[in-house]
Amino acid sequence: MRRAVLVLLLLTGTLPAQLPRRFYAWWSSPVVQDLNLTAEQQKKVRETLKEYRPHLQDIRTAVDGAEQDVEEQFNADPMDPQRVDKAIERLIAARAELTRTLTQMSLKLRTVLTQQQWQELQKRRPGQEKEK
Amino acid sequence: MKPQSHWGEQEFTRWLFGLQEEDEHARTCPECQAELTRLQAVRKSITAEPEVSPEFLAAQRRAIHSRLHQPARHWMRTRIWAPVSAGVVLAAIGVALMLPKAAQQPLVSDSDQKFFTEISSMEQSSEPRAIQPIHSMFEE
Numbered sequence: 328m329r330r331a332v333l334v335l336l337l338l339t340g341t342l343p344a345q346l347p348r349r350f351y352a353w354w355s356s357p358v359v360q361d362l363n364l365t366a367e368q369q370k371k372v373r374e375t376l377k378e379y380r381p382h383l384q385d386i387r388t389a390v391d392g393a394e395q396d397v398e399e400q401f402n403a404d405p406m407d408p409q410r411v412d413k414a415i416e417r418l419i420a421a422r423a424e425l426t427r428t429l430t431q432m433s434l435k436l437r438t439v440l441t442q443q444q445w446q447e448l449q450k451r452r453p454g455q456e457k458e459k
Numbered sequence: 460m461k462p463q464s465h466w467g468e469q470e471f472t473r474w475l476f477g478l479q480e481e482d483e484h485a486r487t488c489p490e491c492q493a494e495l496t497r498l499q500a501v502r503k504s505i506t507a508e509p510e511v512s513p514e515f516l517a518a519q520r521r522a523i524h525s526r527l528h529q530p531a532r533h534w535m536r537t538r539i540w541a542p543v544s545a546g547v548v549l550a551a552i553g554v555a556l557m558l559p560k561a562a563q564q565p566l567v568s569d570s571d572q573k574f575f576t577e578i579s580s581m582e583q584s585s586e587p588r589a590i591q592p593i594h595s596m597f598e599e
Contacts, residue, residue, distance in 0.1 A: 351579050351583075352572070352575040352576055352578075352579050354566045354567055354575075355565065355566065355567050355571070355572040355575060355576065359566050364566070369566055372566060372567075373566070373567065376567060376571055376575070380571070380574065383574075383578055384574075387577070387578060387581060390581060394587055394588050394589070397587055397588075397589040398588055398589040400589075401589045401590075418587055425578070425581065425582055426582065429578070429582055
């Protein structure tokens with residue numbers, strides 16, 4: 328049990344550091360107006376989101392399920408360490424898949440943008456000032 | 460009293476415009492008669508109608524007649540197309556003015572926006588729900 332908690336605490340401390348900078352849905356924020364996307368770029372953005380949405384829906388279901396599973400194991404009495412470990416591994420895998428898919432989608436969206444638009448987007452990323 | 464000397468410029472001018480008739484001197488004086496003849500010739504050359512041949516006039520009438528039966532010339536077509544072109548230009552300006560509004564429309568649907576915001580929130584949550592009570596033990 329201690330090991331499971333330790334793993335989860337480590338997970339919360341290290342995972343965000345390993346991820347790319349915070350993902351955010353820039354295409355549905357007012358920032359997109361300033362990028363002056365062409366009609367062709369807008370089309371590609373929509374197509375990319377449409378392409379990834381079904382898989383992301385599956386991942387969301389998997390993460391929610393894994394979160395619930397871990398909660399149930401935490402609430403179990405008595406605890407089964409093996410089942411707890413399994414639930415944690417499932418959650419880690421689901422979250423990793425979420426990060427992987429979002430990063431791949433973001434990369435594809437990045438290729439739609441010009442270098443100038445990309446720089447503009449980075450400048451306008453929420454919390455950018457705080458991070459500097 | 461009849462003037463016996465040669466006519467001066469004033470007499471010739473008055474005669475030229477019909478305000479004075481030839482007197483005895485002008486009729487008999489060869490020099491004044493010569494001047495009168497010269498002035499008469501000059502007036503005739505100025506006031507005479509230009510010579511236009513009947514052939515020239517006939518050709519001109521034929522040209523006018525044939526042009527009456529020709530289709531509208533270029534300037535006529537311009538008169539017709541000018542308002543049409545102006546309409547097209549105005550329509551294009553209208554469309555151009557509407558384009559920025561179209562660009563301001565959301566890039567994604569409300570449904571997509573809600574979904575990706577939720578995914579974004581899920582990705583950003585750094586800790587599993589199950590450990591939040593324990594994690595809070597370390598918070599001040």
